[in-house]
Amino acid sequence: MANSEEILITLWGAGTARTLRPIWVAAELGLKYRLEPIGPRTGETKTAAYTALNPKQKIPFCEVGAVKLSETVAICRYLVARFGSPSGLSAPSSIEEAAKEDEWLSFIYGELDETSLYVMRRHGALSNIYGEAPAAMASAREYILRILQVVETALGDREFLLQDKFSLTDLFLTTCLNWVLNYDIPLASSLKAYRDRIILRPAYQRAAEANNPRQ
Ligand SMILES: N[C@@H](CCC(=O)N[C@@H](CS)C(=O)NCC(=O)O)C(=O)O
Structure with missing residues (x-):
């Protein structure tokens, strides 16, 4: 398990059922993270800066240090695999x-x-x-x-x-x-x-x- 205090975690996207998932995982794991609450169809997913980060122009998206991930399932699994703990939300053990x-x-x-x-x-x-x-x-x-x-x-x-x-x-x-x-x-x-x-x-x-x- 890594110490999330030392790693900059940024979650992109808010306001939908899908953006709730990584935010909820982060809350379950007690992670410190920065939220960039961009919304769908606001133009915010289409800026040059965001497109460079996520060419799919979709939310959610997450950055954990140098790791950059799209897709809700992949993001949530990664957060749990990296920061999960047996006493809370944890990765499958077999x-x-x-x-x-x-x-x-x-x-x-x-x-x-x-x-x-x-x-x-x-x-x-x-x-x-x-x-x-x-x-x-x-x-x-x-x-x-x-x-x-x-x-x-x-x-x-x-x-x-x-x-x-x-x-x-x-x-x-x-x-x-x-x-x-x-x-x-x-x-x-x-x-x-x-x-x-x-x-x-x-x-x-x-x-x-x-x-x-x-x-
Ligand atoms: N398969 C993707 C779907 C992501 C997705 O479609 N997100 C919607 C919001 S729920 C979105 O970004 N829509 C923006 C758009 O289509 O412009 C995932 O699981 O993350």
């Missing part, structure tokens, strides 16, 4: 645990975030940019319900998705459940209770506040 975390993160990020929720965002609130697509909106909504059913069954009445410990899978799932609630998609009572419990974490509360600098 190949099998890592594989299970991979499985859930791929499912939550790939299927719930990108394939479904972000499709609804693109063709809903952002339809002026990405176009109207009522059929895609309706099928994404249907698909979310199927995914939530899988998650609900897997979670059962356990506190966390994997083992007995809060992990990145819970962090990603909770940010997606927030998004689901914003879209007025019905959530099973067990998933709602899970999400309501997790957002009581002090690190979540601090991160949610930091992620909304313009309010």
